[in-house]
Amino acid sequence: MKIIAYSYTDPLLETAPDLTIWGWEVDEIYQDLGDRQQLEQLFQDCHIQPVNYLLIRQLEELGDSVEEVCDRLTELEFLNIKIISLKSDIKINQDQAINRQATKTDLLKLLNQIRQNQHSRKIRQAHARNRMKAIPPPGKAPYGYRRGKDRYTLDRSAASVVKDFFERFLLFGSLRGAVRYIEKKHGKKISVTTGRRWLSSPVYRGDLQYQNGEVISNTHLPIISREEAAQVERLLRRNSSMPPRTASAPHSLAGLVVCRECESPMITARVTTFRKDREYLYLRPKSCSRKRKCKALAYQKILEQTIEIICRELPLAVAALEMPNMDGIKSKIKQHISEKQEILCQLPNLVANGIFDRETAELRTYKLKTEISQLESQFNQLPPVNLLETAKAVSIPQFWWDLSESERRFYLREFISIIEIIRQENSWDLEVIFIF
Structure with missing residues (x-):
């Protein structure tokens, strides 16, 4: 009995998996990074030497579209190779679906799940490409900024409110006091939670933070200096213990x-x-x-x-x-x-x-x-x-x-x-x- 494993990794989204994830005595492992050259090599080798089982994390790793996945599943069926998926959310027996022994409903569920996962991957790939270019994440620009073509630009009137908020906090070390101050002086009413989010946001330091938690520095004009930002962080740490x-x-x-x-x-x-x-x-x-x-x-x-x-x-x-x-x-x-x-x-x-x-x-x-x-x-x-x-x-x-x-x-x-x-x-x- 011969067992092989295959994984596809998009370098924009993830790193290659550890070779120990398979948990089987695998005879050979094929890994693709960004393209699917190793997948083509896998099929060539399977035509030369029979294989019993193919381990894969998710079925959608076999192609960039449902059509590509179905074509490769058909070829694997022709080679009489059984697939074992390790990280699938699909609730049906995949082996039966692949060998056409399942109902049409099961097949539709399988294809729909693959389509949804690939659509989600394409969205994440688009966001990842924007991160490569240091383009701000989707959504409304933070208060104090406007969304420009490829970066945030200062909203002068709103930025002055944010600047006064930070200066007040640095002077007295009081979050609630700074919130009350800008409401009284500028008529800008925010919650204490919003004020705390302003104080800890990398955006006002001139940086971008993405959903994955990674930060890129110096992507746009800051509202506070690096020295002021360091002082704010020290005050926040100190106040948290009081x-x-x-x-x-x-x-x-x-x-x-x-x-x-x-x-x-x-x-x-x-x-x-x-x-x-x-x-x-x-x-x-x-x-x-x-x-x-x-x-x-x-x-x-x-x-x-x-x-x-x-x-x-x-x-x-x-x-x-x-x-x-x-x-x-x-x-x-x-x-x-x-x-x-x-x-x-x-x-x-x-x-x-x-x-x-x-x-x-x-x-x-x-x-x-x-x-x-x-x-x-x-x-x-x-x-x-x-x-x-x-x-x-x-x-x-x-x-x-x-x-x-x-x-x-x-x-x-x-x-x-x-x-x-x-x-x-x-x-x-x-x-x-x-x-x-």
Whole structure:
């Protein structure tokens, strides 16, 4: 008994399957990539030496149309070769249908399934060819852009709204605040979910992201710079670990302080005098579980001690870290990007000299651009400054007192994971836990 296997792979849509997928003791495997030369070789070999079984993933891999598939099924029937399909969604017995022992209804179902699968493949091939040319995906252009001939172009009035949205978020770190701001200033009402999608969308960075998740960089004019985009991503990561509604709280310690005794987060409470000519700030437990409730503490005193601890302990904590050589890492990534860009520049000459055909060059160009995008994303996620130098700068108390509350909130969350209040009988102390 002789068993062979055949697979067809469109390089625009997928990679060739692993040879172990067949799970049988296969005597010979035929694989086609982009054309069907190996399929023709398969038929020639079968005329010379009989074959009992042909393993295939799906019947539509035998041709580009229903007619081609039917012709090849007929030829396989003539050669008395039984087909075993591994990944078919068809609910009927295919062997019977192929050998004309099934009902006409079964045959119609089989042909209809093949036709639908091939139609879906043609649509995906068209989308893939557009990806090769860095043409935007189908559908309406994102807010802030218009769809041009082969790329997005800026919609000046809408782009200014998006720009203000990002600037507001970068200034205060508040998604909801930025949403309210553009509604008040520009009359543009969006949901918080839409705002979050704007912040994470590659489109506003000048990149295209397709349904398969791959990103191509620098395909159109960006609304925000790479530096701003990296800062947005850092703010989003930081805010994701904070309690709800503390990302844009007006006080810099919001969301950071926890009572060690009752394990409750501390929230800011404002108290005014009778005539409201003075205001006092306190931190009190949000939900103290103790019978004798933990007392509220003066906000300013906790802030002062927090800054004192940071100035004293942060440089020591950073110095104790085994920091990687960030300059070396950045230099290595830049070198990889440069190497791939050099290969891109060589592709037109390879096509002109007949070494590559146009389709192969387009596929290689697309893969290189997606690899460059991945490297650029890695580069942008690296810390923008040297942590040791930054720790020295922020260890000066006056640095903290010269900041506004929103600026102080930003820097505190850059370095601090949590601030624990350690209560004693008649006093209290703080333990500041850094993020590293």
